[in-house]
Amino acid sequence: MSGVPPPSDLVAEHVVLRDVELDVRRPRDLEALVDADAFADGEFLPYWAALWPSAPALAEQLMDHVGPGDRVLELGCGLALPSLAAARRGADVTASDWAPAALELLADNAERNGVRVEPLRLDWFAAGAATDDRWPLVVAADVLYEARNGPALLAVLDRTVAPGGEAWIADPGRRPARAFWSLARERWTVDVLGDPPSGAPAVRRLRRRDRPAG
Numbered sequence: 001m002s003g004v005p006p007p008s009d010l011v012a013e014h015v016v017l018r019d020v021e022l023d024v025r026r027p028r029d030l031e032a033l034v035d036a037d038a039f040a041d042g043e044f045l046p047y048w049a050a051l052w053p054s055a056p057a058l059a060e061q062l063m064d065h066v067g068p069g070d071r072v073l074e075l076g077c078g079l080a081l082p083s084l085a086a087a088r089r090g091a092d093v094t095a096s097d098w099a100p101a102a103l104e105l106l107a108d109n110a111e112r113n114g115v116r117v118e119p120l121r122l123d124w125f126a127a128g129a130a131t132d133d134r135w136p137l138v139v140a141a142d143v144l145y146e147a148r149n150g151p152a153l154l155a156v157l158d159r160t161v162a163p164g165g166e167a168w169i170a171d172p173g174r175r176p177a178r179a180f181w182s183l184a185r186e187r188w189t190v191d192v193l194g195d196p197p198s199g200a201p202a203v204r205r206l207r208r209r210d211r212p213a214g
């Protein structure tokens with residue numbers, strides 16, 4: 001898998017959310033990061049290196065609802081804007097991704113924005129995805145872009161959301177997400193947070209109706 005490019009190949013994205021300004025550094029050229037071997041082995045593409053449209057929507061919901069002491073896990077964090085925003089509100093945040101480079105750049109972006117975010121390597125497709133911990137709030141932005149992600153993500157939510165906890169998933173309405181929502185509604189109560197304008201990414205809240213897995 002490709003690593004973080006040298007500083008000269010990074011650009012800074014200035015993001016204003018609510019009352020907070022964040023500087024997120026990202027690779028300038030996504031295509032330069034594509035690695036044929038990594039794609040052959042697990043269809044890895046460097047999606048972590050871009051800021052996707054649902055991330056600001058999720059970050060704003062977190063800024064409205066979390067505060068000091070709240071524990072949050074982000075899945076598929078990429079550049080981790082929601083994690084950085086929640087950490088700015090004082091939350092105790094863990095950000096996870098399967099791409100080591102995303103976690104490497106996270107350390108730099110957290111320091112740049114004056115916050116601490118705990119990195120966690122977590123691959124939704126790895127057997128028993130690598131954590132025994134559970135969180136009252138598990139969040140993700142723009143992770144439903146491939147049909148195969150849906151069932152894997154539901155299994156990860158089952159293992160990582162604490163009893164009585166919630167998951168918030170932000171999505172811009174991608175077609176592969178539809179199957180995920182039908183499957184999710186079998187076991188979770190789903191509603192939309194806030195009042196997103198038509199066509200804008202929505203943040204959906206999932207609350208478990210049954211008991212979590214072991």
Ligand SMILES: C[S@@+](CC[C@H](N)C(=O)[O-])C[C@H]1O[C@@H](n2cnc3c(N)ncnc32)[C@H](O)[C@@H]1O
Pocket residue numbers: 046047048049050051052053054055075076077078079080096097098099102122123124125140141142143145
């Ligand atoms: C479309 S990007 C969204 C990134 C970020 N959440 C955002 O909205 O800007 C999808 C993210 O999910 C991560 N991802 C994809 N497959 C994964 C897997 N099997 N396990 C963990 N993370 C994965 C990618 O590395 C990438 O960071």
